[in-house]
Amino acid sequence: MGEIHDRIVAFVKLGNLFREIVHQDEVLETNDQIYLRDLIEKLNIAEQHNAWFTRENLNLALTNWADALTLPNIEKWLSNYQFAEKEPKTIAVIMAGNIPLVGFHDFICVLISGHRIAVKQSSNDMHLLPFIANYLEEIQPWFKGKITFHKDKLPQYDAVIATGSSNTARYFEYYFKGKPNIIRKNRNSVAILTGEETPEELFLLGKDIFTYYGLGCRSVSKLFVPQDYNFDTFFKAIYPYGEIINQNKYANNYDYNKAVYLMSLYDVLENGFLMLKEDQGYGSPIATLFYEYYSDQDSLKQKLITDREQLQCVVSKGWVENEIPFGKTQQPELWDYADHVDTLKFLIAL
The missing domain is CATH 3.40.605.10 (Aldehyde Dehydrogenase; Chain A, domain 1)
Known part of the structure; x- marks a missing residue:
């Protein structure tokens, strides 16, 4: 060898x-x-x-x-x-x-x-x-x-x-x-919010959302939020990422998807560089973040277990095993394997 x-x-x-x-x-x-x-x-x-x-x-x-x-x-x-x-x-x-x-x-x-x-x-x-x-x-x-x-x-x-x-x-x-x-x-990555996050934690979540323009499987493409979640706090915390709209390809995707949502009469929240759309899917388009409400912690945990084959990373604080801290999805370690399949173990066994 x-x-x-x-x-x-x-x-x-x-x-x-x-x-x-x-x-x-x-x-x-x-x-x-x-x-x-x-x-x-x-x-x-x-x-x-x-x-x-x-x-x-x-x-x-x-x-x-x-x-x-x-x-x-x-x-x-x-x-x-x-x-x-x-x-x-x-x-x-x-x-x-x-x-x-x-x-x-x-x-x-x-x-x-x-x-x-x-x-x-x-x-x-x-x-x-x-x-x-x-x-x-x-x-x-x-x-x-x-x-x-x-x-x-x-x-x-x-x-x-x-x-x-x-x-x-x-x-x-x-x-x-x-x-x-x-x-x-x-696969896609999600974040779980409780409404008790600090502005700093939400700012760090912005890194998970906007790094590589959201193109990676480790990029957060969906939020799970409690009923009556105040998105103003979230929008205020991620405001410093607003310059992303100056990237032409990102801006073109933002404009195109916004037009599609408007013509389809979808109820979308937006701040000039990111749109939030309520959707049960995981793979949101560029410049869009899906969100879904949850009513209790146990039912959400069960949903994440049921959908685990669709998920790469779960960003949260004290919710699930192997969760990733805010701001860390794009910094995997060598032992953090894609799809949770141990590539090196597979290769050594051949």
């Missing part, structure tokens, strides 16, 4: 590279300056290619990964597993492209476990990962030949990790049924 320590050190160096690119205004004269310049170029290309990938969002993704890829963090993550020498398998990974580097955790899991990875990227997010692969190959020879990218047909593979919409997931489940697989569908 190769020396896992060497792979860990390589990912720590990658985290340091991310940290340096985010926390400096100009490229410093370091041993990594050529990589820094190359990464800046790739960030510029990614920003031009996808209007949702603003430099702020790209830097946020790099910052979160820099925070995750420290030696203590990686060692803590891997301490829960037993690694054994095995013949490496080829793992096909089909990635989404809704937020920058959204498939990077699968990428790390495959390589840390000692396997080869065959990547099929989304056309929306295809510029950063090849740079990362090249960087890893140059600083650690173990990675050479272990990472390949494919635009069309995948090569021969032993297992699959595929992320997509609920519709594509049905196709994935049929197409990959003969191989060990992890298939991920649409």
